[in-house]
Amino acid sequence: xxxxxxxPFDEIRGMLGNAKNVLILGCGTCVTICFAGGEKEVAILAxxxxxxxxxxxxDRQFREHTVKRQCEWEFLDGAAEEVKNADLVVSLACGxxxxxxxxxxxxxxxxxxxxxxxxxxxxxxxxxxERCVACGNCVLDKTGGICPxxxxxxxxxxxxxxxxxxxxxxxxxxxxxxxxxxxxKLTAAxxxxxxxxxxxxxxxxxxxxxxxxxxxxxxLRV
Amino acid sequence: xxxxxxxxxxxxxxACHHCAFAAADLxxxxxxxxxxxxxxxxxxxxxxxxxVHVLKALEAGADGVFVAG
Numbered sequence: 001x002x003x004x005x006x007x008p009f010d011e012i013r014g015m016l017g018n019a020k021n022v023l024i025l026g027c028g029t030c031v032t033i034c035f036a037g038g039e040k041e042v043a044i045l046a047x048x049x050x051x052x053x054x055x056x057x058x059d060r061q062f063r064e065h066t067v068k069r070q071c072e073w074e075f076l077d078g079a080a081e082e083v084k085n086a087d088l089v090v091s092l093a094c095g096x097x098x099x100x101x102x103x104x105x106x107x108x109x110x111x112x113x114x115x116x117x118x119x120x121x122x123x124x125x126x127x128x129x130e131r132c133v134a135c136g137n138c139v140l141d142k143t144g145g146i147c148p149x150x151x152x153x154x155x156x157x158x159x160x161x162x163x164x165x166x167x168x169x170x171x172x173x174x175x176x177x178x179x180x181x182x183x184x185k186l187t188a189a190x191x192x193x194x195x196x197x198x199x200x201x202x203x204x205x206x207x208x209x210x211x212x213x214x215x216x217x218x219x220l221r222v
Numbered sequence: 223x224x225x226x227x228x229x230x231x232x233x234x235x236x237a238c239h240h241c242a243f244a245a246a247d248l249x250x251x252x253x254x255x256x257x258x259x260x261x262x263x264x265x266x267x268x269x270x271x272x273x274v275h276v277l278k279a280l281e282a283g284a285d286g287v288f289v290a291g
Contacts, residue, residue, distance in 0.1 A: 040274060047277035 001121075002030040002094045003128045004114040006041060009048060012090060015111040019088035020059065022049070024113070025079060025101065026066035027093035034128060036114045037092025039066040045092070045113065070097025076104050083108055119150075136206030136213065142194070144185035149202075151178035157199040231285035235262045236271050238291030267291065 006012075016022055024046045032038025046062045053060050065082040069075045070093035083089055083101075088109045091098040095116040102110040118130040133150045139157070140147060149155045153163075153171045159179030163170030167180040186192050204210065237243040243264045249256070265271060268291030279287050 040272070043274045044277060047274065047281050051277075051281050 001033055001119070002096075002116060003034045003118050003120045003130075004031050004036040004094050004116045006036050006045070006092070006114050007112070009045075009052075012045070012111075012113050013049065013052060015090070016060065016088060017109075019086075019109070021061050021063070021085060021087045023063050023065060023079075023082050023086035023089045024049070025070070025082070025089050025091050025093070026064075027070040027091075027097045028066055028068040029071075031093055031097075031114060034122075037094075039064075041092055042066050045090075070094075071100050073100070073104065076100055080105075133207070135202075135204070136210075137203060139199075139202075142199070143182045144189065144191070146178055146182045146185060148178050148182060151176070151181075157202055230257075230259050232283060233260045233286045233288060234279040234284040235260055236265050236268065236275065236287065236289045236291075237262050238268045239264050239266050240291075242268075242290030265291070 024042045026032070026037050026039050026042035028038060031041075035041060042064045046064045049060075049062050052058075053062075063082060063086065065079055067075045067079050070091065079101075083105045086108065088111065089101060089105070090113045091101050091110050092113040093101070094114065095112065098110055098112045102108075117128075119132040119134060120128050120130040123129050130150050132147060133155075135149050139149070148157060148159060152159055153169050153175070154161060156179065160177050160183070161179075164177040164180055167177055169175040169177045183192070183195060186195060206213070235242075237246060243262065246262055263275075268289055271289055276287050
């Protein structure tokens with residue numbers, strides 16, 4: 001899922017401008033799972049903002065609302081009344097949700113309350129790790145289910161490089177060498193010889209390098 | 223007397239139903255008194271306490287929060 005981190009409090013407060021009625025709008029999906037922008041984080045942020053406002057003798061009002069998913073119009077429409085009554089929306093959704101909210105309510109300033117970080121998974125409570133860069137051309141069948149694009153620091157397709165020492169990447173002793181993991185995995189599966197095949201340069205046009213992407217499914221269109 | 227000497231903090235206490243709240247209840251039965259500026263909120267368990275509860279107490283004007291359980 002998408003992983004995000006809430007922006008520093010002062011940065012969020014600095015984006016409020018002259019707005020008197022501020023809506024903190026959470027999202028009930030990815031950012032809830034990673035504790036960045038769900039209903040609970042909305043409540044905490046709103047409470048902190050109210051107290052900061054009291055300390056500064058300000059008169060801003062903060063309201064709280066969370067929709068199931070900010071990235072889908074049907075759910076976003078459920079926030080229409082709350083958005084209408086606000087001067088500004090602080091969206092705690094990922095960048096997709098922020099943009100969807102801004103597009104659905106074009107007359108309303110929408111600012112981001114989180115930094116969208118990556119597509120990843122939870123390793124243990126409180127630790128998340130990147131697993132996919134959405135390159136648009138998956139190679140996991142060839143690499144034992146370990147992504148060299150996301151997990152090799154150089155995104156090498158024929159690794160490891162000379163910076164791999166003791167199974168760790170040269171960028172940090174805490175980062176596994178993805179190609180060591182791939183090699184170990186395929187060796188254990190009796191597929192090590194597959195690594196002798198040189199993978200040709202990847203077609204990056206399906207990645208973000210090819211510009212904004214779009215999927216069109218004619219069979220699903222109405 | 224300085225203002226500090228007259229300051230009476232409003233304290234919200236979150237107490238576990240099974241121990242701390244029971245102790246407070248017993249104190250009441252024993253006719254023991256404690257300052258009226260301490261307000262107790264009973265929880266089924268202090269494991270129920272969330273950071274939001276603490277923030278809401280402070281936001282509502284409490285000067286301090288204690289958790290007993």
